[in-house]
Amino acid sequence: MLTVLDHLPEELLSVQPEDIMQVLNGPTLINLQGRRDDVLVMSVLLHGNETTGFLALQSLLKKYRQHELPRSVSLLIGNVFAAQQLQRRLEGQPDYNRIWLPGDLPEHSMTREVLEHMRQKKVFAAIDVHNNTGLNPHYACVNRIDHRSIYLASLFSNTLVYFTRPEGVFTSAMADIGPSVVLECGLPGESHGVDHVLEYLQACLHMEHIPTRDIPAQEFHLYHTVATVKVPSGLSFGFGDDPADIRFECDLDHLNFRELPANTTIGRFNIGMNIWLDVQDETGSEVGGRYFCYQDGEILTTVPLMPSMLTLDKRVIRQDCLCYLMESYPLSAHRADTAPDATQGPEMLPKS
16 A cells, blocks of 8 residues: 655645645655655654644745755655545544554555664654644643653643553554654644644754753643543434433533543433443553443543543544543653763744
């Protein structure tokens, strides 16, 4: 499934995401030589409706149309089939950001080929750009706690999230090769999201090295994703007064990155129905009773919790999840690297 190019198709600089198959016929890896040999890997459109990364990439490459790139880059342009319809993924397709593990699908062969190409290079860093479908701040995610990944993430935002599930994400696979970061850039179609990603990628291109020194803990907030919440497939759901088994609050996505106290109502159900949400922790164990209870037709939180990625998009909820649950993570107790680095790094970008 993978096309590998050593040049940039000129048409790629102006095509709209939904028209990208006029230029590319499938997932494509584009390797471009720069002054520095260590490679900045950028992945975009792993979800076809998350267009900010692709638009930022276009702006970046236009700047270097007539100039040498400061460092080599490898550009992975993912689910162009879903991008045609501005959908996360098409029906019958796997999620392109859940396939980076062993498997027998053609898409698994594609991911193995990408990773083999990357293992043959000296990878400076891997950056995967995404959007949200609900109201979230700009934030960055890491799959491993180490100085370089945390430093790269903190350049984008002072809100950081560490997660190990869902499994099979691009950055988790790339973390075996070099420091990897996910950029979550708010809703697609917002110009300030494109500008923020563009500024970040430019900083990465010009960075001489990634410091391995500690970053003062007061400069960022680190959260740990501890559970994934899904609506069981046998239950219907909606929002507000929608006729459904579960009726979530109309402003549900306004609760993202807010600490909800115990006994917060997130939805309602018809009394007498056997209603529950599917809540799994990092081991895949069912832990719904730890976080939610069902009383007098209301779905209530049982403990203080902080959700992320709550959305009102029913298709995304079915294809992925309702939300993730997070808790604060004391980084000082989990430092993976201890080697000091007295070199001053580049100036921090403005925080979101």
